[in-house]
Amino acid sequence: MKKLISLLFIFGLLLSCDPNHTEIDKGQLDPNAMITIRPAEGVKLRSIVPNLTALQIVQNAVNIKWQSHWSNNLYYETPKDIARTFLESQKDYEIPALKMLGIDVITSEGEYYRDLTYAFNVVITDVNNDTIAYVPDEVIDTARPLIETAFEDGNYAEVYRLFDEAFTFIPAE
Secondary structure, three states, rough: OHHHHHHHHHHHHHHOOOOOOOOOOOOOOOOOOEEEEEEOOOOOOOOOOOOOOOOHHHHHOEEEEEEEEEEOOOOEEEEEEEEEEHHHHHOOOOOOOOEHHHHEEEEEOOEOOOOOOOOEEEEEEOOOOOOOEEOOOHHHHHHHHHHHHHHOOOOOHHHHHHHHEEEEEEEEE
16 A cells, blocks of 8 residues: 555656756856856957958957946946956967956855946957957947846846857957
8 A cells, every 4th residue: 555655656746847847957156157258249259451450359468448337346426447467378379269267257255246247348458458358338338238137137147158158359459
């Protein structure tokens, strides 16, 4: 009798499973995640053109600078000037692309950090502090709600996918 009840219980469990239901892997918080800033579609990667190529931009990049009403995750009426330096380890010559620390958007404690995702006038500068490329405001404005939605859903896999694909730069003219 006990075996029959056990079999019926197991059978009931199997019937209650939805074969069309698949669990989405939302990933986990990764304090070591990087944000990839790639050349925009149409930017020459390695050929010689009047503007710098994507590879030359990566080779010559020293800083990324932007303005934001958010600084240290506090809102200010007057925009603040913010900058980060690119280390050699943050330059990917194969793609070519520049890398920023993911903690500029999601802290190692899992807090959403608005300084970059609310940025505007984002420029990449060289050793002379000359602008060699920029990230169009539309790129940031498009990425922001996607990142915020994924973050609010706890979908770190999507956040990190966006970190890898959403940000692009264009050579300065």
